[in-house]
Amino acid sequence: MNILFMKVILRASWVHSLKEKRMVVKSIIQKLKNKFNISVSEVGDQDIHKTIVIGIAGVCANSAQSDSVMENVITFIENNTDAEIIDIQREDIRV
Secondary structure: OEEEEEEEEEEOOOOOOHHHHHHHHHHHHHHHHHHHOOEEEEEEOOOOOOEEEEEEEEEEOOHHHHHHHHHHHHHHHHHHOOOEEEEEEEEEEEO
């Protein structure tokens, strides 16, 4: 069993208010939860309107599945938002 942790930092340069940011964040988070059955939350920079920090956690059967989920999540984020990914931190813990 593997536990997957990811922190994805995005830049949304077109966002001009926290209200706009909340709409973008809620959309991304809900889509990720529905598609991948993982835990997702905004975990940082919540009062900076151009930066989105999303934390992701999931349980996978093995490291191959964990790697696949990581790659698919990143691809999904790139394809479903106009925000630019500026950093990805990943960790895969074998239990």
